[in-house]
Amino acid sequence: MKVSIIGATGYGGLELLRLLHQHPHVEIASLHSFSAQTEDISRFYPHLHTVYHQALAEIDAVKIAEESEAVFLATPSGVAKDAAQPFIDAGMKVIDLSGDFRLSKEGYEKWYNKDAAPDAYLEQAEYGLAEWRTGTDATFISNPGCYATATLLGLAPLVMQYLVVEDSIIVDAKSGISGAGKTPSENTHFPETNENMTLYRMNKHQHIPEIMRQLQVWNENIDAITFSTSLIPVTRGIFATIYAKAKAGTTTEELLALYRESYDGKPFVRIQAQDVYPTLKQVTASNFCDIGLCYNERTNMITIVVVIDNLVKGAAGQAIQNLNLMAGFDETAGLDFIPVYP
Amino acid sequence: MKVSIIGATGYGGLELLRLLHQHPHVEIASLHSFSAQTEDISRFYPHLHTVYHQALAEIDAVKIAEESEAVFLATPSGVAKDAAQPFIDAGMKVIDLSGDFRLSKEGYEKWYNKDAAPDAYLEQAEYGLAEWRTGTDATFISNPGCYATATLLGLAPLVMQYLVVEDSIIVDAKSGISGAGKTPSENTHFPETNENMTLYRMNKHQHIPEIMRQLQVWNENIDAITFSTSLIPVTRGIFATIYAKAKAGTTTEELLALYRESYDGKPFVRIQAQDVYPTLKQVTASNFCDIGLCYNERTNMITIVVVIDNLVKGAAGQAIQNLNLMAGFDETAGLDFIPVYP
Amino acid sequence: MKVSIIGATGYGGLELLRLLHQHPHVEIASLHSFSAQTEDISRFYPHLHTVYHQALAEIDAVKIAEESEAVFLATPSGVAKDAAQPFIDAGMKVIDLSGDFRLSKEGYEKWYNKDAAPDAYLEQAEYGLAEWRTGTDATFISNPGCYATATLLGLAPLVMQYLVVEDSIIVDAKSGISGAGKTPSENTHFPETNENMTLYRMNKHQHIPEIMRQLQVWNENIDAITFSTSLIPVTRGIFATIYAKAKAGTTTEELLALYRESYDGKPFVRIQAQDVYPTLKQVTASNFCDIGLCYNERTNMITIVVVIDNLVKGAAGQAIQNLNLMAGFDETAGLDFIPVYP
Amino acid sequence: MKVSIIGATGYGGLELLRLLHQHPHVEIASLHSFSAQTEDISRFYPHLHTVYHQALAEIDAVKIAEESEAVFLATPSGVAKDAAQPFIDAGMKVIDLSGDFRLSKEGYEKWYNKDAAPDAYLEQAEYGLAEWRTGTDATFISNPGCYATATLLGLAPLVMQYLVVEDSIIVDAKSGISGAGKTPSENTHFPETNENMTLYRMNKHQHIPEIMRQLQVWNENIDAITFSTSLIPVTRGIFATIYAKAKAGTTTEELLALYRESYDGKPFVRIQAQDVYPTLKQVTASNFCDIGLCYNERTNMITIVVVIDNLVKGAAGQAIQNLNLMAGFDETAGLDFIPVYP
Known part of the structure; x- marks a missing residue:
C-alpha cells in the first residue's frame, strides 16, 4: 500500500517515517510539509542520510490521491481540519494525528480556541483508540492524543x-x-x-475533552475527572498514575484478572504481574502500553500505572496500528520489533 | 554553638556541612562516620578541598558531649536508635535525620522491620516538622522524612x-x-x-506511617491515605502532587487565602499566586517549600503541588531550622542565601 | 542461519538480540549466560515481554555447535578466552565481542592483567574492523572495542x-x-x-594496544598515540575528537575527498559535508559511523570528529556486520533500519 | 561598597546577584536590564521570591554613578561597548563580562562582526584573568570568557x-x-x-582571539592554536582537555610541581594529585578552577584537564574576584562558601 505523510518534518511525522519504512506492506509514496518544500527530508534529520532520502513534495491533493491509498496528517492543530478534506472527499484512508477531528464543533472551538472543521467531516471521523475501536470499516481516523491514549487504556476496564x-x-x-x-x-x-x-495546564489540557467524550461513551455517569499534566526531563514517554475509588471492595488479583481479560488478544497492552509496575523506559520507542495496578483496601482506592511512548503509541505507532486495522493487515505489522534499550 | 555531625560522609551529612559551614552562629566541632575513620572529609568529596578540611573523628560520645552542644545524626535507618542514646542522656541538643525516632515502637518494627529504640527514648523525641512544632523547648528532635515533609506541609491547612x-x-x-x-x-x-x-513501594513506603501519625494528630478522622512514590531522573527534589476532595464547595481563592494565612510568618513556605504552580528547580539547594493549588468545581477536587529539595527542606535544611528554633536563633539563620539557579 | 548468543543478559548481548531478531537471514537458536541459567530473558528485560521470549540455556558447547552455525560471545573480559575454544575447534563461525582475542599474548597479559588465550587461538582470530578487513574467509572474528572502532575508522585514511x-x-x-x-x-x-x-585511565585504557596494533599494520612508523577517555552523561555513544598534524599543507576539501574515496562503498561510514560535524545523537541506535573533519592551515592541524553508538557500531552492530561479511549476506542485512530519533 | 548590575535578567547577571548577595563587603544598589524595565527581578526568577526583591531600574548612568561605586555589565556582546562608556568616564569601577573590551578594534570587528568600542576605551580595559593580573590599580576590567579562562589557566605555566x-x-x-x-x-x-x-565553531569560536592575545603576552612565539568547542548535556561547566607537546623530556611530577608553584597563593586554582583528574561536578557553583595533568613519555605529550563552572569562574565569580582585587577586599570575599553537591 502506498501512503503519504503530511507534516513529515515534525517529530510525529518523523516517527511515522521510521516505522512505516520497515512496515512489510507499506511503501512511502511522498512526504509533505506545510513549513518547507522541495528539500530532502534528510536535510532536517541528518540521521536519515543514506538510509532514507526523499524530497518533500508539494501538497497537491489530487496528485497525492492518485499516488497513495492512505494519507497521514501529522500537522499542528488547526491545519488538518482544512487540509484533510480533499483526501476524505477522495475516499482515501485518512489518519489525522492532530486534535482537529477529536471533538465536537463546540468542544473544539472551546478547547482549541479555533474554528472547527465542518460538522460533516467531524461526524465522519472515527476516534482511533485502537484497542477499543468497535469496527474496522472506517476510512477516516482521528488518532487519539498521547495523554488520552494512556488515560483511556488505563481506565477502560474499570469504567x-x-x-x-x-x-x-x-x-x-x-x-x-x-x-x-x-x-x-x-x-x-x-x-x-x-x-x-x-506542572502545567492543571485541569485545562486540551486532551481532557477527548478523554471525557470517550469515557462518556463507555459510562454515561462520568461527568468530570481531575487531570494534571507535568513535564519530566526525559525526551520520550507518558507516565500516567491514575487513581479511582472502587464502588465496592475488590482485590488487586481481581482487578488484574479483569485487565488481563479486557486486553486479551490486544497485542500492545501488557498487564504487569502483581506488585510490578511498568517503568517508562520499558516502552520507549515501542507501541506498547504497559499497565500495572493495585488496590488499597484501607482507602478503597485503585492505583493504575500506565506507560506509553508519546511518539509511538501516543501518536505514530497507534496511527499505523489503525492503518493495519483498516487495511486488514496484521495489527502488529511494522510494529513488532524489539525496541532499543537501554 | 559547637556542633557535631555523625554520618558526615553521606549526602545528608554533606548537606549539613555545606549549610552549617556558613551558619552565622554555628561552628562545626567534629565530623564522624560509622563507615570510615580518621580520613579527611575532603577525601570523599573533592569539591571540599581547600574550602573545608576536617579529619573524621572517633565516635566517642563522652568527648563529643564535652566539645559540642548539639549533635546531628545523619545515619542510615537502624543506627541512630542506639547511637543517639548517650547524647540524649547527656542532655545535648540532638537532631536525628533518620527514621529511627519518628514512629511508635510497633510502627517502627512493622515498617522498618528492625528492633525499635526503647520507648523512653521514642517518647522524648519531638517530631520536627518545623513549621508546625508546637513549642521550642524540645532538645531531641526527630527530623521528618523528605516525602513526609512535602506531604504534611501540603496537607496541613486542609486537614x-x-x-x-x-x-x-x-x-x-x-x-x-x-x-x-x-x-x-x-x-x-x-x-x-x-x-x-x-514507581516503587506503592502504598508501602516507610514514610507513610510518620505521615499518618502526624495527620491524625491534626485530624483524628483520617484513617488512611493513598501514597505513591516514583523516581524521576533528577538529582535533587521532591515533587508531590496531592489530591483531596473538598467536603463542601470552595474556591481556589479561598483555599489560597487559607494557605497564606496558615503559613503567615513561616519564612520557608511560599504560597504561589493563583494559576501558578511551583517548579522543582525553583527550590533546588534551598530550604523552601513552595506550594501551588487549585480547586476544580466540577469534581470538587483540590490539587496541591508541593516542591522541596529532598536534601535541604527534606533533610539537612529542616534539621538546621529545627536547631535554630531550639537554640533561639533566627529561624532562617544559615538558610537565607540565594540558591544556585539554573 | 541459526546463531547462539553467550552473554545474553548484558547490554552487548541484549543489543545483539534486538538486531538479530529483525535480521532477515538469521534465527536466534539459543541464549546463554554465565551469570544466570534457565530464566527467560524477559525476566531481565521487561521490555521484551511478548516480543521475544526464550529461556536461557545451559552452555553446552556440543549442543550449541549442533544447533547453531554461528556463536556470538558478549561476555566480560577474561571469559571468552576459554569459552570460545570449543566453538572454534568445532569450526563454527565465532565472533567474540570482548577484548580476549584482540591482542598478542604479551599485550593481553600486560593490559588486561590476566592470562591470555593460547597462542594458537590468538593467531586464528581476525580483528574485525569491518570496513578494513582484507578478506572474508575468516571464521573467527575478534570484534573491535568501541573506542577502537571510532578511533581507527577516523584515522585510517590519514594513517x-x-x-x-x-x-x-x-x-x-x-x-x-x-x-x-x-x-x-x-x-x-x-x-x-x-x-x-x-576523565579516566588517561593513556591507560585497554583499547589503546588494539588501536596501536592496527595502526601499525597500516603504518609501521607510528609508535604511540595520546589517548584520553572521558565519560559524559548520556546513555549511548562514543564521540571521538581526533587531532593530528599534517606532514604537508593540505585543505579541508582534499581531506574530505580522501575520506569519501576511502569509504566509498562502505555503507556504514558517512562523511559529512564541509563545515558540518556529526552530532552524537544522529547515530544513536544505528550502526553508522559519521565523520566530519577540517584542516587548520595556521597550525597545520587536522581535526576529525567521529561518532558511533558504542553498543551498535562499537559492539553488536559491527559484530553482525562481520557475520554478514563472513556469511556472504548483504553487509547491511539487519542493520538498514531508520534508527529512533529524537 | 554599593554596586549596580546591568543585564540582571540573564544567567550571568543572576549569578552575580546570587554571589554578591552574600558578599560581606558589597551591597547591591540597583539592577538593570536592557530588555525589561520596572519589574521585580523575582518575576523572572521565582526562586528569588522572599529571598531577594528589587525592581529593575532605568539605566540612568548619572544616577547609577551617584549611587554605586562599581558597576557590572552582564549584557550580550555589542551592548557594553556603548553602555559602559559613561561609567568609565565617571571613574567608577567597571567590570564588563561580555567580549566587547577583550580584543583590539580589528580583532573585535573581525570576530564579532560588529563595530568596536572606541580605541580610547579599549585601551583602558584591563583583561581580568584574575590569577595573572599584573597589578590591582585598574578600574576598568574586561572579564575573560569562560572558554578563555579555562584555557589560559590551564596553559599559563607551560607557556x-x-x-x-x-x-x-x-x-x-x-x-x-x-x-x-x-x-x-x-x-x-x-x-x-x-x-x-x-561540536560547533571549530577553530572559529570568538574566544580564540582573546586566548591568543593573552598567550602572546606570555609567549611571543605562539602563532596559533587548535581550538574545538563542544556542547555536552549538562547545565553548567567547562571541561577543557588541553594537549601540548613538551619541548624537552619532563615528568608528570615536575609538571605538577611547576603548576603548584605557579598557582601558589592563588586560592581558586587547585592542582590535583598525581593520577587524579578533576570532575566537572566538583567545581559546579563554585569559583574554583581545578587542574589535573600528566606527561606521556612515549609521545612527549602533556595532557591538562581543566574544569570550571562557566557561570562562576567563567563569568560572575571571576568578576567578583576582580572586584575584590580592585577594592582591596580579600580575594575570596563572597566566594568562600561550600558549593552545592551533588
Whole structure:
C-alpha cells in the first residue's frame, strides 16, 4: 500500500517515517510539509542520510490521491481540519494525528480556541483508540492524543464495568519533553528543563475533552475527572498514575484478572504481574502500553500505572496500528520489533 | 554553638556541612562516620578541598558531649536508635535525620522491620516538622522524612480545618535519585535511571506511617491515605502532587487565602499566586517549600503541588531550622542565601 | 542461519538480540549466560515481554555447535578466552565481542592483567574492523572495542596514506555510561554521573594496544598515540575528537575527498559535508559511523570528529556486520533500519 | 561598597546577584536590564521570591554613578561597548563580562562582526584573568570568557616557561548548555540536546582571539592554536582537555610541581594529585578552577584537564574576584562558601 505523510518534518511525522519504512506492506509514496518544500527530508534529520532520502513534495491533493491509498496528517492543530478534506472527499484512508477531528464543533472551538472543521467531516471521523475501536470499516481516523491514549487504556476496564465512583477519577500524567514538539521555547530550554519538573495546564489540557467524550461513551455517569499534566526531563514517554475509588471492595488479583481479560488478544497492552509496575523506559520507542495496578483496601482506592511512548503509541505507532486495522493487515505489522534499550 | 555531625560522609551529612559551614552562629566541632575513620572529609568529596578540611573523628560520645552542644545524626535507618542514646542522656541538643525516632515502637518494627529504640527514648523525641512544632523547648528532635515533609506541609491547612473528605487523600510523590543515598544500586545505575521514571513501594513506603501519625494528630478522622512514590531522573527534589476532595464547595481563592494565612510568618513556605504552580528547580539547594493549588468545581477536587529539595527542606535544611528554633536563633539563620539557579 | 548468543543478559548481548531478531537471514537458536541459567530473558528485560521470549540455556558447547552455525560471545573480559575454544575447534563461525582475542599474548597479559588465550587461538582470530578487513574467509572474528572502532575508522585514511606526523596523533574520546556495562558502580551512580563529566585511565585504557596494533599494520612508523577517555552523561555513544598534524599543507576539501574515496562503498561510514560535524545523537541506535573533519592551515592541524553508538557500531552492530561479511549476506542485512530519533 | 548590575535578567547577571548577595563587603544598589524595565527581578526568577526583591531600574548612568561605586555589565556582546562608556568616564569601577573590551578594534570587528568600542576605551580595559593580573590599580576590567579562562589557566605555566612546542597546542573544550544563555534555540531544545553531544565553531569560536592575545603576552612565539568547542548535556561547566607537546623530556611530577608553584597563593586554582583528574561536578557553583595533568613519555605529550563552572569562574565569580582585587577586599570575599553537591 502506498501512503503519504503530511507534516513529515515534525517529530510525529518523523516517527511515522521510521516505522512505516520497515512496515512489510507499506511503501512511502511522498512526504509533505506545510513549513518547507522541495528539500530532502534528510536535510532536517541528518540521521536519515543514506538510509532514507526523499524530497518533500508539494501538497497537491489530487496528485497525492492518485499516488497513495492512505494519507497521514501529522500537522499542528488547526491545519488538518482544512487540509484533510480533499483526501476524505477522495475516499482515501485518512489518519489525522492532530486534535482537529477529536471533538465536537463546540468542544473544539472551546478547547482549541479555533474554528472547527465542518460538522460533516467531524461526524465522519472515527476516534482511533485502537484497542477499543468497535469496527474496522472506517476510512477516516482521528488518532487519539498521547495523554488520552494512556488515560483511556488505563481506565477502560474499570469504567466500562462501572466499578469506580464516577467523580473520583484522578489522572496524574507526566510527559517527556518531545511532547512539546520540535519548536524551541522557554519550556524546552535545556537549562530550565533539565533537573526540573513542572506542572502545567492543571485541569485545562486540551486532551481532557477527548478523554471525557470517550469515557462518556463507555459510562454515561462520568461527568468530570481531575487531570494534571507535568513535564519530566526525559525526551520520550507518558507516565500516567491514575487513581479511582472502587464502588465496592475488590482485590488487586481481581482487578488484574479483569485487565488481563479486557486486553486479551490486544497485542500492545501488557498487564504487569502483581506488585510490578511498568517503568517508562520499558516502552520507549515501542507501541506498547504497559499497565500495572493495585488496590488499597484501607482507602478503597485503585492505583493504575500506565506507560506509553508519546511518539509511538501516543501518536505514530497507534496511527499505523489503525492503518493495519483498516487495511486488514496484521495489527502488529511494522510494529513488532524489539525496541532499543537501554 | 559547637556542633557535631555523625554520618558526615553521606549526602545528608554533606548537606549539613555545606549549610552549617556558613551558619552565622554555628561552628562545626567534629565530623564522624560509622563507615570510615580518621580520613579527611575532603577525601570523599573533592569539591571540599581547600574550602573545608576536617579529619573524621572517633565516635566517642563522652568527648563529643564535652566539645559540642548539639549533635546531628545523619545515619542510615537502624543506627541512630542506639547511637543517639548517650547524647540524649547527656542532655545535648540532638537532631536525628533518620527514621529511627519518628514512629511508635510497633510502627517502627512493622515498617522498618528492625528492633525499635526503647520507648523512653521514642517518647522524648519531638517530631520536627518545623513549621508546625508546637513549642521550642524540645532538645531531641526527630527530623521528618523528605516525602513526609512535602506531604504534611501540603496537607496541613486542609486537614486541620477538616475541609477534605477523610478517605480521599492521594499523594503522588516523585523523588530525585539522591533520595536513594550514596550507595550505587540497580535503581541508581545511570543507563537504567536516565530517560526513565519508575514507581516503587506503592502504598508501602516507610514514610507513610510518620505521615499518618502526624495527620491524625491534626485530624483524628483520617484513617488512611493513598501514597505513591516514583523516581524521576533528577538529582535533587521532591515533587508531590496531592489530591483531596473538598467536603463542601470552595474556591481556589479561598483555599489560597487559607494557605497564606496558615503559613503567615513561616519564612520557608511560599504560597504561589493563583494559576501558578511551583517548579522543582525553583527550590533546588534551598530550604523552601513552595506550594501551588487549585480547586476544580466540577469534581470538587483540590490539587496541591508541593516542591522541596529532598536534601535541604527534606533533610539537612529542616534539621538546621529545627536547631535554630531550639537554640533561639533566627529561624532562617544559615538558610537565607540565594540558591544556585539554573 | 541459526546463531547462539553467550552473554545474553548484558547490554552487548541484549543489543545483539534486538538486531538479530529483525535480521532477515538469521534465527536466534539459543541464549546463554554465565551469570544466570534457565530464566527467560524477559525476566531481565521487561521490555521484551511478548516480543521475544526464550529461556536461557545451559552452555553446552556440543549442543550449541549442533544447533547453531554461528556463536556470538558478549561476555566480560577474561571469559571468552576459554569459552570460545570449543566453538572454534568445532569450526563454527565465532565472533567474540570482548577484548580476549584482540591482542598478542604479551599485550593481553600486560593490559588486561590476566592470562591470555593460547597462542594458537590468538593467531586464528581476525580483528574485525569491518570496513578494513582484507578478506572474508575468516571464521573467527575478534570484534573491535568501541573506542577502537571510532578511533581507527577516523584515522585510517590519514594513517594509511602517511599524511600525518607519526607522533602527533591525539584522540580525545568521550563515552556514554552504558560503556561501563550493566553492573552498578560509583562511576555509574546517577547523582554522581548526572551533570558531570570525568576523565579516566588517561593513556591507560585497554583499547589503546588494539588501536596501536592496527595502526601499525597500516603504518609501521607510528609508535604511540595520546589517548584520553572521558565519560559524559548520556546513555549511548562514543564521540571521538581526533587531532593530528599534517606532514604537508593540505585543505579541508582534499581531506574530505580522501575520506569519501576511502569509504566509498562502505555503507556504514558517512562523511559529512564541509563545515558540518556529526552530532552524537544522529547515530544513536544505528550502526553508522559519521565523520566530519577540517584542516587548520595556521597550525597545520587536522581535526576529525567521529561518532558511533558504542553498543551498535562499537559492539553488536559491527559484530553482525562481520557475520554478514563472513556469511556472504548483504553487509547491511539487519542493520538498514531508520534508527529512533529524537 | 554599593554596586549596580546591568543585564540582571540573564544567567550571568543572576549569578552575580546570587554571589554578591552574600558578599560581606558589597551591597547591591540597583539592577538593570536592557530588555525589561520596572519589574521585580523575582518575576523572572521565582526562586528569588522572599529571598531577594528589587525592581529593575532605568539605566540612568548619572544616577547609577551617584549611587554605586562599581558597576557590572552582564549584557550580550555589542551592548557594553556603548553602555559602559559613561561609567568609565565617571571613574567608577567597571567590570564588563561580555567580549566587547577583550580584543583590539580589528580583532573585535573581525570576530564579532560588529563595530568596536572606541580605541580610547579599549585601551583602558584591563583583561581580568584574575590569577595573572599584573597589578590591582585598574578600574576598568574586561572579564575573560569562560572558554578563555579555562584555557589560559590551564596553559599559563607551560607557556610562560616556554616549555611546549609553540604550534602544538590543542584545546578540546566542552561546555554546558547554560553557556548559550537564556534564549531558547534549536541548540538548547531539550529533545535535541539531551543524550547528545555536538561540536560547533571549530577553530572559529570568538574566544580564540582573546586566548591568543593573552598567550602572546606570555609567549611571543605562539602563532596559533587548535581550538574545538563542544556542547555536552549538562547545565553548567567547562571541561577543557588541553594537549601540548613538551619541548624537552619532563615528568608528570615536575609538571605538577611547576603548576603548584605557579598557582601558589592563588586560592581558586587547585592542582590535583598525581593520577587524579578533576570532575566537572566538583567545581559546579563554585569559583574554583581545578587542574589535573600528566606527561606521556612515549609521545612527549602533556595532557591538562581543566574544569570550571562557566557561570562562576567563567563569568560572575571571576568578576567578583576582580572586584575584590580592585577594592582591596580579600580575594575570596563572597566566594568562600561550600558549593552545592551533588
